[in-house]
Amino acid sequence: MGRLPRAKVDGVRTPQPGAPAEDPDIPEGTACLIPTPRASTHRLVAEIPVGLGPEGAVIDAARRRLYVTCSRSHELTVVDLDSLEPLGTIAVGREPTDVALDQGRRRMFVCDLLGSTITVIDLQTGEPVQTVDVPGYPSSVVFDPTQGLVYCGCAGGSAVAVIDSDTLELLETIPAGFGAGGIIYDDDRQRVYCANFLADTVTVIDAEQRRPLATLEVGRAPCAMTINPATASAYLVNSASDTVTRIDLDSGEVVQEIRVGRGPVGVGVSADGRRIYAGNRAEGTISVVGAHDHQEWSRIPVGEAPAGFAVDPVTGYVFVSNAGSNTVSVIEDLLTGPVAAAEPVPHPLVGQPLPQFALPDLRTESLRHSLEWSERKFILHFFASW
């Protein structure tokens, strides 16, 4: 496993719940805990530096480890859940975007978007043991503990790849929709749900028969999904509609669409199942949604371009990977109900002159100055680089 530099201190450490006031294992000047006034909505516990372009995250609570896929440095960052320190990295395939755990076999499965592979990692050694070829652009992966299978949404093949967790063989591909990606598994009902980013649909799959059962219409550009057993619901973020879709797992039908922040691409559920989190990639916040009243309770600022979620069942801390700032925000959610929304405030730049720029052009490599666009109406589009 590669090594990462330890986090730098930006302030005084905040003691963690249950931890001694002074922790001799964390040398002076290297801890990453950020003191934040105890607000009524949340507490920022830490901001952990990770690799480049962090996206998916998974927690191995038993071993007290967080694994984060770093899409632009082609590795996983391993974090100690108790000290909240990065421990090192594990090299994987090109552009890893998601990760799933098989606790029984002590394996981890990472989907490599541009490598079109699944990298299999031995949890004991922290070393890759094998790669499995799958259809193009695998972006999301989930483990089925009942059948010992791994499902992976593959946009290139518009399909769900099925891998045997014992033999590590690709068993088959199940047809899904255009842009197949975000995927979840409902163990109680033996169903797989796959979000089809380019079709604005979700494919429902019978996991036992390995065949599609239904197609659900959802919002625009659906991305990640999660399951909340407490409400027998699945949740899906629609990145171009700024909404969360709730699917009733008993009926298999869409029952609700909930407004959240701008550009939601990640979704998670709190340890107690009472809250849903949406990572609003376009505005650097997470939306907290009540799992029973289906309202947005609050919006919490995190790092730039938040993506994946993981929740520590021991502490209840919410881990948010920030693809733009190459960090993981650790949040203690203190909400008990909806907080009155503040009046929307226009961005401070609206009504002001655009700051001038001089930036290189990708195609000509020449420096382009904002004066070139003077006296013209134009749009600067910051696109999906984070």
Place this chain on the structure above:
Amino acid sequence: MWEGTGAAKESAEYCARWGLEGTVLLDETAEYARRLGVRGVPTNVFVDDAGIVRTLGASTFEDLLAAACQLEPRLEDDSDVLGADRMPGDFD
């Protein structure tokens, strides 16, 4: 506008993958994005012909359309552009 480490390589791959043409500016350090207060993507900055920012944000189709109409009021009268059956891809 493409921000972040390896901007040239990554944006070139992205444009090739999705068949995107047009000007792409590279903000390798993301300094310009941060100067504008951009916290994520996609983010659109609408600038009028006096160089004034009119909208910053706008990621859904409806928000984009509203921002475009504010910038160019003639669009509101253009039923072909604003037809209910039109989708974002139709503008390509």
